[in-house]
Amino acid sequence: MYKYDSYDQAMVDARVEEFRDQTRRRLDGTLSEEKFRPLRLQNGLYLQLHAYMLRVAVPYGTLNSAQMHVLADIADKYDRGYGHFTTRQNIQYNWIKLEDTPDILADLAKVEMHAIQTSGNCIRNISSDQFAGATADELIDPRPYAELLRQWSSFHPEFLTLPRKFKIAVIASQTDRAAMKLHDIGIRIVKNAEGEIGAAFYVGGGMGRTPMIAPLIREFVPLDQLITYSEACLRVYNRYGRRDNKYKARIKILVHELGADEYKRQVEEEFAHLLTLNIEPPIAELERIKAHFADPAFEAGASDALDLSDPDFALWVERNTLPHKQAGYTIANISLKPVGGIPGDASAGQIHLMAELAKTYSFDELRVTHAQNIVLPHVRKADLYTLWQKLDAAGLGTANLDTIEDIIACPGLDYCSLANARSIPVAQKIAQRFADNGQTGTLGELKLKISGCINACGHHHAGHIGILGVDKKGTENYQLLLGGSEGDDTSLGKITGPGFDEDGIVDAVEKATKVYLAQKQEGERFLDTYRRIGMDPFKEAIYA
Amino acid sequence: MLDYLRFREDDTPDVSAVTVDAFLDQTNAAAVRIEPGDDARQLLPHLEQLRLVEVNFPSFGDGRGYSSARILREAGYQGELRAVGDVAVDQLSHYRRCGFDSFFPDVPFNPEDAQAALDRWPYVYQAAADARAPIWKLRHGDQG
Amino acid sequence: MKILTGNDLKTGEVTWWTGQDWSIHVNDAVDVGDQADTILAREEAARRVNSSYAIDAERDADGGVRPGHIKDRIRALGPTVRPDLTLKPADPEAGNWVI
Numbered sequence: 200m201y202k203y204d205s206y207d208q209a210m211v212d213a214r215v216e217e218f219r220d221q222t223r224r225r226l227d228g229t230l231s232e233e234k235f236r237p238l239r240l241q242n243g244l245y246l247q248l249h250a251y252m253l254r255v256a257v258p259y260g261t262l263n264s265a266q267m268h269v270l271a272d273i274a275d276k277y278d279r280g281y282g283h284f285t286t287r288q289n290i291q292y293n294w295i296k297l298e299d300t301p302d303i304l305a306d307l308a309k310v311e312m313h314a315i316q317t318s319g320n321c322i323r324n325i326s327s328d329q330f331a332g333a334t335a336d337e338l339i340d341p342r343p344y345a346e347l348l349r350q351w352s353s354f355h356p357e358f359l360t361l362p363r364k365f366k367i368a369v370i371a372s373q374t375d376r377a378a379m380k381l382h383d384i385g386i387r388i389v390k391n392a393e394g395e396i397g398a399a400f401y402v403g404g405g406m407g408r409t410p411m412i413a414p415l416i417r418e419f420v421p422l423d424q425l426i427t428y429s430e431a432c433l434r435v436y437n438r439y440g441r442r443d444n445k446y447k448a449r450i451k452i453l454v455h456e457l458g459a460d461e462y463k464r465q466v467e468e469e470f471a472h473l474l475t476l477n478i479e480p481p482i483a484e485l486e487r488i489k490a491h492f493a494d495p496a497f498e499a500g501a502s503d504a505l506d507l508s509d510p511d512f513a514l515w516v517e518r519n520t521l522p523h524k525q526a527g528y529t530i531a532n533i534s535l536k537p538v539g540g541i542p543g544d545a546s547a548g549q550i551h552l553m554a555e556l557a558k559t560y561s562f563d564e565l566r567v568t569h570a571q572n573i574v575l576p577h578v579r580k581a582d583l584y585t586l587w588q589k590l591d592a593a594g595l596g597t598a599n600l601d602t603i604e605d606i607i608a609c610p611g612l613d614y615c616s617l618a619n620a621r622s623i624p625v626a627q628k629i630a631q632r633f634a635d636n637g638q639t640g641t642l643g644e645l646k647l648k649i650s651g652c653i654n655a656c657g658h659h660h661a662g663h664i665g666i667l668g669v670d671k672k673g674t675e676n677y678q679l680l681l682g683g684s685e686g687d688d689t690s691l692g693k694i695t696g697p698g699f700d701e702d703g704i705v706d707a708v709e710k711a712t713k714v715y716l717a718q719k720q721e722g723e724r725f726l727d728t729y730r731r732i733g734m735d736p737f738k739e740a741i742y743a
Numbered sequence: 744m745l746d747y748l749r750f751r752e753d754d755t756p757d758v759s760a761v762t763v764d765a766f767l768d769q770t771n772a773a774a775v776r777i778e779p780g781d782d783a784r785q786l787l788p789h790l791e792q793l794r795l796v797e798v799n800f801p802s803f804g805d806g807r808g809y810s811s812a813r814i815l816r817e818a819g820y821q822g823e824l825r826a827v828g829d830v831a832v833d834q835l836s837h838y839r840r841c842g843f844d845s846f847f848p849d850v851p852f853n854p855e856d857a858q859a860a861l862d863r864w865p866y867v868y869q870a871a872a873d874a875r876a877p878i879w880k881l882r883h884g885d886q887g
Numbered sequence: 888m889k890i891l892t893g894n895d896l897k898t899g900e901v902t903w904w905t906g907q908d909w910s911i912h913v914n915d916a917v918d919v920g921d922q923a924d925t926i927l928a929r930e931e932a933a934r935r936v937n938s939s940y941a942i943d944a945e946r947d948a949d950g951g952v953r954p955g956h957i958k959d960r961i962r963a964l965g966p967t968v969r970p971d972l973t974l975k976p977a978d979p980e981a982g983n984w985v986i
Contacts, residue, residue, distance in 0.1 A: 206878045209865045217863055221833065226897065228934055229853070237804060238833055246938055248962050250899035279972055293966075296898045320804070350868045350878070356840035357813055357871065360806025438810050442779075476817060478870040480879035487882065541968055612958060613966040621961075623968045673956060674986075 200261050200564060201346050201491045203311045210353065211308045214315055218242050219301035226298065241321060241359070243291075243314030244300055248616050251295040254317040255307060259327035259345040259369070260288030260567040266310045267554035267565055274547040277303050282550060284535060284543040286607060286658060287366070288326050288567040289317055293614055315353055320361045322352035322433070326368045328376050329568040332492060333576040335524040339396060341371035341388050343489040344425065347480065348386075351426050358433050362440035363448035365433070366405075377569060378685035380404045380413045381661060383450045384432060391419050398425055402432055402462065403454030406655035410691045411451040414459040416466065424470075427479045431470035435462065494525075495562035501527025501579050512587050515598040520583070529580055531561070533573040533590060534597040534605060538634040541623050542608040543571030552593050560586050569658075570607055572600065603638075603645040603712070604630040607658050611651030611668060612675070618651035620668025620675035621701075625649055628705045633712075642712055645725045648683075661685035663726040664711060665692040666704060677704035681711065681737055682729045695738055710740045744851035750844045751823060756794040776827075783811035790820045798843070800828040809841045816842035816872035835860040842872035888918035888946060891926060892959060893939025901962045902936060903952075909936055911974070913963035916944065916952045960985040 203211070221238050224230040230238075239245075243254035255270070262270075270290055274282045277299050278292040285291055295303070307313055317324055325345040332340040348367060352358070358365075368377040371388035379385035385401035397419040404413030420428045439457075441447045454462045503526060507513035521530040533553060535543050545553070553573055557565045560582045561575035568574060578586060590596040599605050606629060609615065611622030626649055633639045648662030652669075659665035665680035676698040683692030699707050712725070714737050719728045729737065749755065760776035761769070767785060774795035777783055786793065796815060798808040812824055823845055826838050830848040835857055838846070846852075867875045890913075891904035902909035903916035904926060910916075919926055923941035930936045943955040954960050965973030967982035975981035 204882075206866050206881065210868070210878075213864055217833075220859060224856070226934070229856075232931075232937060234803075234831070246894055246899060248958070249901055249965060250894070294899075294972075298897045320806075353868050354837070354864065355869055356837035356867075357809045358806070359834070359837060360804050360809070434810055438807055442805055442807075472817070476870070480877070481883050483883045484879040612961055613968050616958075618958075621967065627968070675957065 200263060201258075201342075201488065207350075208308075208311070211311070211313050211315070214242070214313060214354075215301060215304045215308050218304055222297060222301050237319055237360075239297075239300075240319035241316055242300070242304065243317035244295070244297070245318060246616070247293065248612075248614055250293065251297055251300070252291055252293050252614070253295040253300060253303060253314060254285070254289050254291040255312060255314050256317045256324040257289050257312075257567050258349050259325055259331070259342050260329050260569075261327075261331075261342060262565045262567065263563050264554040264558040264565070266312055267550055267557065269306060269310045269312065271547040271550035271554065273303055273306060274550065281544055281546045283541075283610065284545065284567050284571045284573070286569045286571060286609075286656060287317075287324060288329070288569055289324055290567070293610075318364075319359075320363050320365075321359050322355065322361075322365045322367065325349050325352070326366070326377055326382075326569060328370045328372055329566040329574050330376060330521065330530055330576065331371070331566075332494070333523055333528075333530050334372060334374075335522050336374055337372035337524075338390060339371050339388055340489075340492050341369045343485060343492050344371075344386065344388060344398070345369040346488045346491075347425065347485055348429065351429065351480075355433075358437060361433075361437055362442050363445065363450075365436070365450065367429075373687070375685070375687050375689075378658070378661060378689070380689045381406055381410070381658075381685055382413065384429070385413050389419065395421070397421050398428075400428065400432065402466075403451040403459070405449050405451045406658060406660050407449065408446060408653045408655075409449075409452065410655070410660040411455060412689050412691070413451070414454065416459065416463045422485065423479060423482050424474065425479075427473045428466075428470055430478060431466045431473050434469050434473075435465045439465075495564075495577055497525045497528060497577070498579065501525075502581055503527055505580055505583060509584070511591070511596075511598070512584055515587055515591075515596060516583065518598045518602065519600045523577065525577070527580055529578050529583060531575040531578045531583065531586065532568075532600045533575065533595050534599050535572050535595075536599055536605050536630065537594055537597045538599075538604060538630045539627055540594075542606050542626050545573075549593055549595055552589070553595070556586060556589060570601075570605060572605070599639060601644045601646065602640070603633050603642050603647050603664075605646075606630060607646075607648040607662070609650050609652075609657035611649075611657075615651060615656075617654055618668065619653075619670035620651050620677065622649045622651040622657055622666075622668060625666060625668070625677065625701060625704060628701070629708055632705055632709060636709070638712065638716075641716065643724055645712070646684075647708070658685065659683070660691045661689070662692060663724070663729070664708060666708075667694075669698060671698065675701065677701065679704060679707050679711070679741065681734060682726065684726055693734060695734065695741055697742075707741045710743075711737050714740045745854050745857055746848070746851040748846040748852065748857060749823075750839070753823075755845075756823060758795055760795060760797045777808070777811050779805050779807040781811070783814045784818075786815065787818045790815070790818060790822075793820065793822050795823045795825060796820065797825045797827050797847075800826060800830055803829045803831040803834070809837070812838070812841040812843055813872045832856045833860055836863055840867065840871040840873045840875070888944050888952075889920060889923055889941055890916040890944045890952065890954070891919055891923060891939060891941050892916070892954075892962065893927075893930075893936035896934050896937040899937075903963075904930070904936075913944075913954065914951045957985055
C-alpha cells in the first residue's frame with residue numbers, strides 16, 4: 200500500500216500544527232465559533248449530540264496494522280474505548296475533547312494518517328472498491344488513481360470552499376462495490392477499443408434529499424489528463440453550483456438543472472483551456488504511486504483445499520469469503536454486524552485484534568467497506584480456519600455478509616445532531632427478528648439500509664429495503680422504501696406509503712420479506728422479485 | 744493589526760474600482776470589482792488596461808472568487824489582484840496560490856496569524872496560479 | 888419552563904444552565920424565563936459554553952426536568968444504545984425515559 204515520502208509527511212505534519220494553532224485561537228477567544236467551525240470541519244471535527252466527534256480518513260479504505268493499532272489506541276486514550284466505521288470507509292470517534300484533538304492528529308500523523316477534509320465543503324476522502332488488488336474481476340487496481348486524486352485534492356487552493364461537500368469514488372471492476380454512480384464524481388477505470396487504460400467519468404450522483412444517479416459525462420479520459428479533467432469538473436461546479444440554498448448546492452442539482460449535455464459542454468471548454476496550462480502530474484508520478492500497490496509476495500501453488508467439517512466455519516466461508524485472484528487465497532470479510540450489536544462499531548480490543556490478524560494472515564493489510572465491515576484482503580486458505588476461530592472468539596466471526604442482518608445504519612439520533620430518529624435500535628430489532636425466525640439464510644442477498652434523516656448517510660435510497668427515520672410531531676417515525684440498489688444496476692428505492700413506529704417498521708420489513716419468499720422464482724434475489732412484480736403486492740401485504 | 748497586506752513592488756494604483764457591468768459599459772476604467780456571481784472571463788478582452796482587480800468575498804464560505812482569480816492569472820493578467828471583504832486569515836496561502844497579491848479585509852489581520860498562515864505549507868500538491876513547484880515536480884523534475 | 892443547554896467548549900460535554908454555572912445533569916437546569924438571550928450571549932462570550940440554545944422543558948412528577956424534544960432528552964441521558972455510557976449506567980431501562 201501507499202507509503203508517505205518526506206513530502207507527504209511534511210504536509211500532514213504542517214496540517215497538525217495548523218490545527219493546533221487554530222484550536223489555541225478558539226480556546227483563547229481569538230476565533231469565534233462561526234469562524235472556527237469551517238476550520239474544524241475540514242479536520243473532521245464535528246460538534247455532535249454528546250460531544251465533539253472526530254472523523255479520521257482512511258484513504259480508499261486501505262489500512263495497515265500499525266495504523267489500525269493506532270486507531271485502537273486513540274479509542275482507548277481519547278475516547279470511550281470504541282470507534283465507528285462509516286459508509287465512507289472512514290472511522291469516527293464519538294466522545295472527543297476539542298483540547299485533545301491536536302494531539303490526536305499528531306498521533307495519527309505518526310502512522311501516516313489524518314482527518315484532512317473528512318468534512319466541510321471540500322473534496323472529501325476518496326473512496327474505492329474494498330476488494331481492490333484482491334478481486335479476480337478487476338481490470339487493474341483502482342487505488343493508485345485514488346491516491347493521485349487524494350494528493351491533488353488535498354489543500355487544493357481553489358476548491359476548499361465549494362458550494363457543498365464533494366465525494367469521489369474510483370473503481371476498476373465490472374462489479375461496482377463502491378456505489379460509484381451515487382457520488383459527486385464516480386470514476387471507472389476502463390480500457391478503450393485501442394486497449395489503452397483511461398477513466399470514465401460519471402458526474403452528479405448522490406443521495407441526500409434529492410437522490411440522483413450520475414450520468415456518464417465522458418467515456419474515456421486518458422490517464423495523462425485525469426487530474427486536468429477533474430479540475431475542469433470542479434471548476435465548473437465551483438463557479439456555477441448553487442449557493443443560494445444549501446439543499447440545492449450539490450453538483451447533482453447543477454448537472455440536473457443545466458442538463459448533462461450542457462454541463463459536459465462547459466467542462467469540455469474548461470478542460471481545453473486547462474490542458475494548455477500543464478497542471479497534470481507526469482505519468483512517472485502515477486507509476487511511482489503504482490509501485491506501492493504491487494501484489495504482496497503470494498505463495499505460489501498455495502492449496503485451495505478447505506476443511507469444512509465444522510458447520511459454523513463452513514457457513515462463515517460460504518457467506519463471508521469471496522474469490523481471490525490468486526490461487527490458494529481468499530478475501531475474508533469481518534462482519535461488524537453481530538446480531539444485537541451496533542452496525543460498524545468495534546471496541547479497541549477488537550480493533551487491535553483485527554490489526555494483529557492482518558499482520559499475521561493478510562500481508563499487513565485491512566480494508567474498511569462502505570457497508571461498515573472490515574476486510575482481510577489476502578488470506579491463505581490454509582490459514583482460514585485458524586483465523587476464523589480467533590475472530591469468532593472475539594465476537595467478530597458472525598456469518599452474515601450481504602444478508603438482511605448486514606444492515607448499514609447511520610448513527611442516527613443516538614449520536615447525531617442532524618438526525619430525526621434513531622437508526623441503531625431499528626437495525627438491532629430487525630437483525631434480531633430475522634436471527635430469531637431463522638430466515639436470514641433463506642432470504643439470501645438482501646441489502647437493508649437505514650438513515651435517521653433525509654441526509655441519507657445510511658444510504659436508504661440504495662437499499663433493496665430502505666428505512667428513513669422522520670420526525671412526526673416530536674416522535675420517531677419510519678418510512679419504508681423498496682427497490683433501491685447501489686451496484687451495477689443502481690436504482691433508487693420508492694416509499695411504500697405511510698410510516699410506522701419502531702415496532703411497526705420491523706413488522707413491515709418482515710411482511711415484505713414474506714411477499715418475496717411467496718413470490719420468488721428460481722434464482723431471484725429480493726430485489727429481482729420486487730423489480731418483476733412491482734410495488735403493489737408488497738403494499739397490499741404491508742398495509743393489510 | 745494589518746488592514747492592508749500587499750505583495751507587490753509597484754505603487755498601489757490610485758484608482759477606484761467599478762462594477763463589472765459598469766466596466767463593460769465604460770471601458771476606460773483601470774480598476775474593476777468582481778462580485779461572486781460575475782463571470783471573470785468577461786474581463787479577458789480588456790486585461791491590458793486594468794491595473795487593479797478587486798475580488799469581493801461577501802462571506803468567506805463563498806469560494807467563487809478563488810476561481811475568478813485563477814482565471815485572470817491564467818489569462819495573463821499582471822496587475823494587482825486584491826481580495827476584499829470577509830477574507831479569512833487562515834486561507835492566506837490559498838488566496839496567494841490562486842493569484843491574489845493584495846488583501847483588504849473587513850476585519851484587520853493579526854500580523855502573527857497572517858505570517859503563520861503564509862508560511863504554513865512547506866510544499867504544495869498542485870500546480871496553481873503561483874510559481875510554487877508542485878510536489879510531483881519536485882519528485883520527478885521535468886520528466887514526463 | 889425555558890431552560891438553556893449547550894456543550895462545554897473544551898470537552899464538548901452536554902451542559903445545562905443552573906442559574907450560576909453549567910451542569911451535566913439536566914435536573915439542575917433552571918427556568919430562565921425571558922432571560923435566555925442575555926444569558927447565552929454572556930456565557931458564549933466568556934467561552935463557558937459552545938453552540939448553546941434555549942428549549943422548552945417540563946418539570947415532571949418527581950421534580951426532574953424533562954426537555955420537550957426527544958433530541959434534547961437523548962442529549963440529557965446519553966446514547967440509548969449504549970446504556971453503559973449514559974449518565975445512568977446502572978439503570979437498563981433508562982432509555983425509555985427519552986421516548
